[in-house]
Amino acid sequence: MGIEEKLGYNVLTTTLEKIVDWGRKSSLWPATFGLACCAIEMIVTAANRWDIARFGMEAFRASPRQADLMIVAGTVTKKMMPAIERIYEQMTEPKWVIAMGACACSGGIFDSYPVVQGIDLYLPVDVYIPGCPPRPEGLLYGILKLHEKILKDPFLTKQYREKLAARKEAA
Amino acid sequence: MHPAAELLKSKFPSEVVEVMEFRGDTTVVIKPGRIKEIGLFLRDDPTVAFKYLSVVAGIDYFPQSPRFAVVYNLYSHKNHNRLTLKAYLESDTAPVIDSVTSIWATADWHEREAYDLLGIKFRGHPGLKRILLPQDWKGFPLRKEYPQRGE
Numbered sequence: 001m002g003i004e005e006k007l008g009y010n011v012l013t014t015t016l017e018k019i020v021d022w023g024r025k026s027s028l029w030p031a032t033f034g035l036a037c038c039a040i041e042m043i044v045t046a047a048n049r050w051d052i053a054r055f056g057m058e059a060f061r062a063s064p065r066q067a068d069l070m071i072v073a074g075t076v077t078k079k080m081m082p083a084i085e086r087i088y089e090q091m092t093e094p095k096w097v098i099a100m101g102a103c104a105c106s107g108g109i110f111d112s113y114p115v116v117q118g119i120d121l122y123l124p125v126d127v128y129i130p131g132c133p134p135r136p137e138g139l140l141y142g143i144l145k146l147h148e149k150i151l152k153d154p155f156l157t158k159q160y161r162e163k164l165a166a167r168k169e170a171a
Numbered sequence: 172m173h174p175a176a177e178l179l180k181s182k183f184p185s186e187v188v189e190v191m192e193f194r195g196d197t198t199v200v201i202k203p204g205r206i207k208e209i210g211l212f213l214r215d216d217p218t219v220a221f222k223y224l225s226v227v228a229g230i231d232y233f234p235q236s237p238r239f240a241v242v243y244n245l246y247s248h249k250n251h252n253r254l255t256l257k258a259y260l261e262s263d264t265a266p267v268i269d270s271v272t273s274i275w276a277t278a279d280w281h282e283r284e285a286y287d288l289l290g291i292k293f294r295g296h297p298g299l300k301r302i303l304l305p306q307d308w309k310g311f312p313l314r315k316e317y318p319q320r321g322e
Binding site for chain 1: 193201304305320321
């Protein structure tokens with residue numbers, strides 16, 4: 001039925017980094033929160049027509065402590081910013097941020113005093129999804145791009161390479 | 172003319188500055204000093220009976236002086252009619268007017284909004300603090316000199 005039929009009793013070899021990255025990308029758990037009209041598109045992405053469960057991420061978690069992906073879906077007001085920062089800081093590492101829609105990317109049409117001109121002024125954004133609002137396909141495409149990014153995340157070798165470079169510099 | 176405007180003119184001849192009519196709506200421009208007395212009179216007079224205050228709004232007419240105005244939209248359930256009171260405030264730098272919260276409880280949040288966005292002070296308000304913006308916000312964003320993106 002599944003992968004075990006093809007593999008049988010066999011051994012697979014891979015690197016720790018690769019398999020951990022694969023695990024991380026296959027089970028991204030987004031935090032449940034929406035800010036504006038983009039949230040409606042995000043909700044419908046999770047429903048049956050577009051079905052975000054196909055990518056192993058149907059589990060929208062109501063607690064940020066169980067989530068590792070923040071989809072900033074909508075206009076961020078300055079008054080909302082402390083709450084968003086708090087949610088982000090409560091999320092467990094490693095964590096990723098998607099800026100969904102024109103407002104989260106750049107403030108969008110709201111070029112005014114109460115609106116944050118792009119969430120990247122406060123949070124490290126991994127993927128920007130333009131659109132006002134982006135269609136569910138757009139959000140899914142952005143999530144797939146994030147999957148690609150996570151698959152290439154050199155979280156182990158990066159440390160090793162940095163150590164090596166430091167040693168070279170010292171010598 | 173609106174019966175309430177007539178009544179105000181006869182009752183407070185020194186306070187009524189102007190009565191304007193536009194497409195059936197009457198606006199009475201008054202001096203800001205005795206707003207509480209005028210409000211109480213309009214609420215408790217049995218013939219006009221403006222028991223309901225729809226909105227209190229602050230206005231900034233920047234290049235003009237007097238610069239700030241406060242507008243009260245009143246509604247009478249008894250007579251099914253409306254009246255607008257408008258008071259231009261004396262000071263262009265520290266605008267202030269008496270609070271009407273003791274007359275219409277609605278005024279509480281509306282006055283806080285006018286304070287929050289325009290910096291108009293309401294004397295005698297039970298808790299005049301910001302209502303929409305964060306408490307530590309600097310400046311008053313609906314004033315004309317306020318930069319579009321904030322300070």
